[in-house]
Amino acid sequence: MKRFIGFVKKEFLHIFRDVRTMLILFGMPVAQILLFGYIVTNELKDIRIAIYDQSKDHVTREITDKICSSRFFILDRTLSNINDVESIFKEGNVKEVIIFEPDFAKKLEKEGTAGIQILADASDANTANLIVQYTSAIIRIYIFQKMRMDKTPMQIIPEARMMYNEEMKGVYMFVPGIMAMILVLISAMMTSISIAREKELGTMEILLASPLKPIQIVLGKVTPYVVLSFINAVSIILLGNFVFHVPVAGSVVLLMAESILYIFLALSIGLWISTIAKTQQMAMFISLFSLMLPTILLSGFIFPIDNMPDILQWFSALMPPRWFIIIIKSIMLKGNGFIYIWKETLILFLMILFFIGLSIKNFKIRLE
């Protein structure tokens, strides 16, 4: 055990001494999440909207003015027929249609409630979400001010509908996605590189000729990355939560446990890569091509899996990040418990067994 601890200590020293490693370890997650976060939550500006006003009274006009005088929206046209909505969205310039119900002001002032329908083009899910939020906010402020003046309680019920993408896939996607990507990259790439480095420098021979058992060497190489990856996972969730208000609706403990499981999977992939890569460069190459690109392209992180051709959907099923993304989305966004994600968890678990088995097999062949 003392041998092992000494070995792990040295592993941490390697990491802390190397500025580049530290940058990758801690700089990358922060940079990525801020980058993606701000790209995704880019501010609305000059969004073209259409209005279908069936009431045409002073209230609807005031609301229209409020919306159009905000710097977010530009009134593209007013509609006179509900059937135009479909074609106007298909054109693609107009991203939002606001529909006031007939007798809007009368209902609002007499019955205290009126309906407003907000249709958004959700083929760009993130923008659509923002559009609806901004519009609703403007309406809320308006009604709040009006209530103060008129001193009667009233409410406008905005009914939002996402056109073309009802489930709003893509929103909040970046936190789970980045987590899946960073963890797999750091754990798998860094472990495989650091093991390949020992091979390349010849120190692996020395270690193997020492009383350290191979399993101790492997665990010693891996332990620091478990710790650091876990810190990364926590910081990504915290960043997402505090900077971008991505909720953690479900159990934090479950989320952490699943993250650790995924980290182990990434490490076992890293181990496997290190058994086939002879040099650090090769390890990095394999990691980047076999992990980073598929994670970005095939895991559903950026491109919806449902839109992929069948064959790519099959490939996607082989990508560990895909399942992890499902798991954390389920926990973070929907607040689901373990019952809902046991299948995905099992898949991750089987993948771990698969890669560890493969690594052991390769390792034995290498030692003859």
Place this chain on the structure above:
Amino acid sequence: MQQAEQIVVIEAKNLTKKFGNFVANDDLTFQVLSGEIFGFLGANGAGKTTTMRILCGLSTPTSGEISVAGYDVYTETEKIKRNIGYMSQKFSLYEDITMYENIRLFGGIYGLSRRTIRRRADELMEKLELKHARNMLISSFPLGWKQKLAFSIAIIHDPKLVFLDEPTSGVDPITRRQFWDLIYEASFNGITIFVTTHYMDEAEYCDRVSIMVDGRIEALDTPRKLKLRYDAEDMNEVFLKIARA
């Protein structure tokens, strides 16, 4: 070096190692005695490294009876590894950590107590005149220092036997000479040295030398007797005569 009692440290009988159809080590039989400096020579690809890896417990032989430091290479590699030191061809300390951290790491791996490690580290730095460099990264060391340090660390746990795989390749003649002084000192302290080398002048420094050609040991004796037998002026000539035969 003549010893009163000759304890056998390495005993190899009919050591054979095959990789598929290729025979890397063909029926090697030899003994290495305690305290001896045993030179293991051969051209590139003659099979030296394969033998050394087997003796270090890094690889299992195809057949043969082999024991190292009294332990069987098939079943007791753990114990062998505790009792040997190993310095590989490639330079083998960690470049991005300091000298003291390297010493502490390998001391720890070989199970030395913290106090022993501290004491040995002080002795070692004193001997190599490297006290000032205690907290310097190995990467800033000149190659000569590194090599000497690597050797000292390879024997930090006072092994019965140390394997040196071409330890002086790429080192200037003066440093090589200094390096051999260290080897003599270790040998004097009772550590058996098993060394492979390319340099035939170094072969002269060994107590006994084995010369390997195509996986077989073609000659094994003291340098003096080998030179007599092959009617050669130096080991270089001996080597060429054997290799060309």
